[in-house]
Amino acid sequence: MQIETPILLSKDERITLFWSRKERRKWFLSLLCGTCLVYATRTSVPLLMPVISKERQWSKAESGTVLSSFFWGYTLTQVASGYISDRIGGQKVMWIAALGWSLSTFFMPEIVMFLSESDSSISLIAAVRTLNGAFQGMHFPSMISLTSQRLHEPDRASFFSLLTSGSALGTLLTGSLGSYLLESYSWTIVFQVLGGLGLVWTALLSYYSLSLDGRASFNRPIAGHTLPWLALLSKPPFWSCVIGHACQNNCFFVLLSWMPTYFHETFPEIKGWLVNMVPWLTLLPCTFLGKALSEKLVKSGYSITSTRKIIETICFVTQSINLLILARVQTYQGAILCLALIIGGSGFHNNAIAVNPSDLAPKHAGSVFGLMNTVGAIPGFLGVYLAGYILHVTHSWPVVFVVTSMIDILGCVIYLSFGSGQAII
Template sequence: MSLREEATAPRPLAKDGGQPAPKRTSVRWKLFILLLVLVTVNYVDRGSISVALPVIQKEFDLSPELVGLLLSAFFWTYALMQVPVGWLIDRFGPRKVITASCVGWGAATAASGMAGGFLSMFIARMGIGVTEAGIMPAGGKLNALWMHSKERGRGATILDAGAPLGAGVGAVIITWLISAAGGWRAAFVIAGIATVLLGALTWWYIRDNPRAHKAVNEAEAEYIEASHRAEDEAAGVNGEARRALLPYLKFRSFWAMCLGWLGFNGVFYGLLTWGPLYLSQAKGFDLKTIGWSTFVIFGAGFVGEILGGTLADRLRARGLGANLVMRTLLGISSVIVAGGLVGVTVVSDPIAAVVLLSVVLFFLRWVGLFWAVPATLGGRTNAGVLGGAMNLSGNIAGFVTPIAVGFIVGATGGYTWALLYFVGSAIVMGVSVLALDYSKRLPV
């Protein structure tokens, strides 16, 4: 059911046949809009170094290999923290983890603006990786706890759409801040302070379950809980036990989830980290043009992700099975992404390259639907640890890809083979999204 249909649907009669029962509130959607803002700021902060990289590279006198190493620093610690932070989310709840993450990564972002050279910047970027690690798995957990099963496609993509939105908006914001504040250092400090303030807002509004939120009425709480009961009944469980990660390792769908996210991030993080420098060095764009081109490319990804989630939920509402919907949408996405990247390698016109990259991001971000998969495979109780495992796999690509691209560019003097590396990642993604069973919980 769409938001408009939900708002205009007939109100059910009260049990005594009198006045209609109160219309259910929509706090769950407001919460996910807040998560969208949070993830957007997350990606503004983590992507800020890529936008400022032409300036930082010159100031620190960095070779392509050192640039790749610096771009990967965030992902080393971010990836390593995924499974531990997933366990913390399942144990202590997403609200505490998200708030602590906001305060920590804001402080680390501000510290990166004070870096005196390669080493101190590398350490600051590792700090951002540690502190940001909990945001996406916590969002996946909230999707399991707060969303009706028919709404999780939109919940997943609203959450994940902050990534391309932050990458796109961040390019404009950071380039503007660099200009307005007189340099990249002040821009990073300002971004860090804003993130700490956002942490206070998340603590005030987010709750770990709908009934703990004062603005949620009985109708909305029961609507969500009825979906949970139906899922538990279909899975043959009466309540859920918290599981360790190990029992899931024997299932094909677990590995398909992890490898699909790895392939996805091989493309996305490659374009996020090296995209601005590619536009500068291969297409001759200045800093301002890089900012607006990045906004267009990643803005297309934001639009594509929101539309992909809406399309998936509408197809499911029409009675189509989960496997048919997900494999069809994500299979189409994978083919177009791989084809678009091949096209970028052969076009010479800068505008054509930006258009093709925009198409790539539009369809690539459909794979944001994967943030509904941890709840499908592990249920609500184990969505945190499975989301952490999925994000760990994805962020292996996060720290490998910037280094690999740095060596490829350094060795070849161009970006053609780097783009073909992204094509290979898209193929891994395509095989995985077709191998995953989206229809049932894993029997651990």
């Protein structure tokens, strides 16, 4: 496989290619809003699942099928959309994706009510959710492609890391606005409002994209070098990174999908906005804390390998312990605190395994991250479905939390045993 490398540009081409300061600010706000809405629409179904499943009389296994189906599509489109974005422009792929996930969200109430009359309603609704996931899976690869082409190299990492904070903002938007609309109106309104906001952003993106048409880009035939796939796949540090990422994602996706249902069934008297918003407030502070701690460890003389393992261990240990406590907690205050700490642990993961591909393959970090993130999304459908199956068979939330904790511990042991911060290819 040929991996493209940046080509040499003349001074005039660089001026035409890269965003000015004003354009950078404009695009940052636009892409941040887009990332926020991607996550807001993504978390709308978990928020509404308790109400929809009760109204439609879905079992836990059926609810798990609908929840997990999103990740089938999300897994399949990441690599391909990044490849296409590099050739036709990330803004074009992002616009197609935004139109798809916005429309499928906006019309989800009609889809659920129409398809519920069919004998194979769950399979058909799951297919629509898979399509929604496929469109959303195109967002981050196309955004990475766009920013890598329009920003100077020193600005790319900080710009993109700030954009990813939109995921926490989107989850908070669903927890606040979505919960308000659900309690004040109905579950159908939540889909229509979030989908409508997505359509407004799609129109804004189309307007901004016109300014890029005809400008210089990297989308032309260039020389490249070969990524040594066989050498990469034979290295234990690579697989420890992939497995650790998948185990942590399993915890994150299970909570993302099932947390509203857990609170609805265990503490039905609690307001939805409280449980769907408060636990997510810890993600951003913990991400910055993990970044600051990583920098301090490196400055203190710790190797990159030790630093990555320390930060990732904080993530896994925090999540594993609090999952076990959550299995025994009796009050909603204790449950919210445990979940806040578990979600906060993901912020440390973003500063360890999530950046590890840059250590392992400095010249091919994008491709290695794409592969890792594709494999890491598999727990989105397997783990979420397994949680639903466990609930269907055992009717026990503690079993779900204990199993999730054990998977976290497995990821921690593997990464501590074989993880590395040194280049392997």
